[in-house]
Amino acid sequence: MERTAPDLQLVPEMTKDVHVPASDSGCCRIALMAVVAISTVVFTLGILLALLSAQGVHVEHTAQLRGIHFSSSLQRETSDYYRLLTPALQALFVSSFHKTELESSCAGCTVLRYRDGNSSVFVHFRLHFLLRALQPLNLDQEEDILQKGIQARLQGHGLSLAAYGTIVSVELTGRCDSPVIEKDLKSGRCPGNAFSCDNSQCVSKENPECDNRVDCSDGSDEAQCDCGWQPAWKSAGRIVGGVEAAPGEFPW
Known part of the structure; x- marks a missing residue:
C-alpha cells in the first residue's frame, strides 16, 4: 500500500560539526612549548658562550731601566746579557699584576727590543692579556696597576743582574694609543x-x-x-737639548 503525504514525516537534516580531537590540540600546545623552550636554551647558550669566550689583547709599553747600562749585546738574543735581563723583566712585569683585578687576565710578556738611554736602558715590551669577549681593557687602569706593581717589587732591594748591575727603578715612559687584538697580529x-x-x-x-x-x-x-717611543729615543746615543729638542724630549 502506497504511503500518502500525511504518512511521510520530514526528518530534519543533521548538522555535521567538525570537532578537533582534544588529543590533537594538546599535541599542538606541546610542540609550541617545545619550540619556545629550545629557542630559549639556544639563546641562553649563545649569551653564555659570548661571556665565556676569550680573546687575546696585546698592549705595548716602553720603560726606562735605571741602574744598568746599555750594551750592544742586548741587540743579540744569544748574548748572556740579553738572556739574563729579558726573562727577569718578563717575570717582573707579569708579577706586577699579582693580587689585582688583572692577575687572571695577564697571560705573559714579550720583550721586543732594547735601546740606549745614555746611562740607562729603554725597553719596548708587549703584555699579553686574555679577556672575555665582553670584558673591555681599561688602558689607564692597566698602566697604573703595572707601574704600582713594579714599584712595589723593586722597593728596597731592586732587581739584581749579577755583574751587569742592579735595576733600581723602572719607569713607564710610553704606551701605544690602543690595544691590539690578537687576530690583528x-x-x-x-x-x-x-x-x-x-x-x-x-x-x-x-x-x-x-x-x-x-x-x-x-x-x-x-x-x-716606534709606538710608545719618544722622538729622541729613536736614535740611540743622540744628545738632546736646547733649541733642537723636540716636544716631550729631555736633555741628557
Whole structure:
C-alpha cells in the first residue's frame, strides 16, 4: 500500500560539526612549548658562550731601566746579557699584576727590543692579556696597576743582574694609543708559532717584530715599532737639548 503525504514525516537534516580531537590540540600546545623552550636554551647558550669566550689583547709599553747600562749585546738574543735581563723583566712585569683585578687576565710578556738611554736602558715590551669577549681593557687602569706593581717589587732591594748591575727603578715612559687584538697580529694562516705578515707570508723566526730586521717582504714585521717611543729615543746615543729638542724630549 502506497504511503500518502500525511504518512511521510520530514526528518530534519543533521548538522555535521567538525570537532578537533582534544588529543590533537594538546599535541599542538606541546610542540609550541617545545619550540619556545629550545629557542630559549639556544639563546641562553649563545649569551653564555659570548661571556665565556676569550680573546687575546696585546698592549705595548716602553720603560726606562735605571741602574744598568746599555750594551750592544742586548741587540743579540744569544748574548748572556740579553738572556739574563729579558726573562727577569718578563717575570717582573707579569708579577706586577699579582693580587689585582688583572692577575687572571695577564697571560705573559714579550720583550721586543732594547735601546740606549745614555746611562740607562729603554725597553719596548708587549703584555699579553686574555679577556672575555665582553670584558673591555681599561688602558689607564692597566698602566697604573703595572707601574704600582713594579714599584712595589723593586722597593728596597731592586732587581739584581749579577755583574751587569742592579735595576733600581723602572719607569713607564710610553704606551701605544690602543690595544691590539690578537687576530690583528696573527691571521691564523701560518702554522704553529710562525708570524703572519700582512701579505700572508709566513715567517718562522721567533718574535720577528721590531728587531730592526725586515723579515716580511712587505715590511709589516717592523711596522708601528716606534709606538710608545719618544722622538729622541729613536736614535740611540743622540744628545738632546736646547733649541733642537723636540716636544716631550729631555736633555741628557
